[in-house]
Amino acid sequence: MSTPQTEPDGQPQAAGFAVQTTGLTVDFGDTRALDGIDLTLPAGAITGLLGRNGSGKTTLLTTLAAHRRPSAGVVQVDGENPWENQRLMEGTCLIQEAGHLMKDEKLSQNLDVVASLRPHWSEDLAGRLMDAYELQPRKTLDSLSRGQRSAFAVVVGLASRAPLTMLDEVHLGMDAPSRYTLYDTLLEDYAAHPRTIVMSSHLIGEIERFLEHVVVLERGRPVITGEADELRARHPGGLQELVVEIARHRGARRPGAPETEGSA
Ligand SMILES: Nc1ncnc2c1ncn2[C@@H]1O[C@H](COP(=O)(O)OP(=O)(O)OP(=O)(O)O)[C@@H](O)[C@H]1O
Numbered sequence: 001m002s003t004p005q006t007e008p009d010g011q012p013q014a015a016g017f018a019v020q021t022t023g024l025t026v027d028f029g030d031t032r033a034l035d036g037i038d039l040t041l042p043a044g045a046i047t048g049l050l051g052r053n054g055s056g057k058t059t060l061l062t063t064l065a066a067h068r069r070p071s072a073g074v075v076q077v078d079g080e081n082p083w084e085n086q087r088l089m090e091g092t093c094l095i096q097e098a099g100h101l102m103k104d105e106k107l108s109q110n111l112d113v114v115a116s117l118r119p120h121w122s123e124d125l126a127g128r129l130m131d132a133y134e135l136q137p138r139k140t141l142d143s144l145s146r147g148q149r150s151a152f153a154v155v156v157g158l159a160s161r162a163p164l165t166m167l168d169e170v171h172l173g174m175d176a177p178s179r180y181t182l183y184d185t186l187l188e189d190y191a192a193h194p195r196t197i198v199m200s201s202h203l204i205g206e207i208e209r210f211l212e213h214v215v216v217l218e219r220g221r222p223v224i225t226g227e228a229d230e231l232r233a234r235h236p237g238g239l240q241e242l243v244v245e246i247a248r249h250r251g252a253r254r255p256g257a258p259e260t261e262g263s264a
Pocket residue numbers: 028031032033051052053054055056057058059060
């Protein structure tokens with residue numbers, strides 16, 4: 001388990017949670033969304049979770065966040081099963097377009113509730129991001145535009161400073177300046193307060209420069225896992241091109257032909 005460290009103000013520091021899955025399988029009726037996944041996500045690193053539509057990214061993130069139970073296999077977060085685990089629930093934050101927040105309540109009320117639930121909450125960071133996104137605390141969540149709702153989800157997700165912070169397509173609806181505010185703030189705050197970050201996005205070209213670890217899912221299985229620097233060195237076209245190449249290769253594969261599994 002992670003060892004708590006102390007911040008300058010005496011608060012316990014959010015150390016990153018490591019994540020491990022063994023044989024993780026999730027079925028939705030006849031659809032196998034995750035197919036026996038063995039995966040390790042390193043603690044205190046930024047992992048990019050990449051893959052095409054329907055490859056299983058959201059299912060993996062919601063299962064790691066214990067929003068759903070695996071059909072088979074094991075999930076371990078910071079060495080423990082996250083299911084109904086109070087410590088891990090407090091330390092795990094999955095950001096998905098503000099879906100988990102109170103739509104009829106003012107933003108200020110939402111912030112108060114989240115602050116009371118998150119041991120590592122930063123009032124200062126929340127305030128700075130609210131200002132940067134020009135979000136008015138007196139507005140209700142359901143009165144915001146789509147991009148503003150995503151921005152508010154970013155405020156909540158980053159200010160929570162959760163040891164396991166997962167961002168699932170959180171950029172949806174956000175314009176380019178708002179997305180770069182997210183990236184810049186994430187990097188700056190991560191450097192000062194290391195934690196485990198998992199980021200799923202189709203905007204690979206925008207995020208690949210700060211990824212340290214990469215997982216590419218395809219049809220519910222990891223087809224590539226590895227250090228981003230190594231992958232970049234082996235694929236000068238970048239991660240974006242790599243994901244497109246994988247999709248082309250898979251699309252061209254004859255039905256029934258053996259798959260080329262494993263790390264790149
Ligand atoms: N609630 C559900 N009921 C039935 N099938 C589901 C459900 N959620 C996901 N699936 C199926 O599981 C598979 C993986 O979906 P998932 O949402 O995890 O993919 P994704 O990689 O996040 O896709 P995207 O990039 O489009 O968001 C898909 O085939 C999808 O249709």
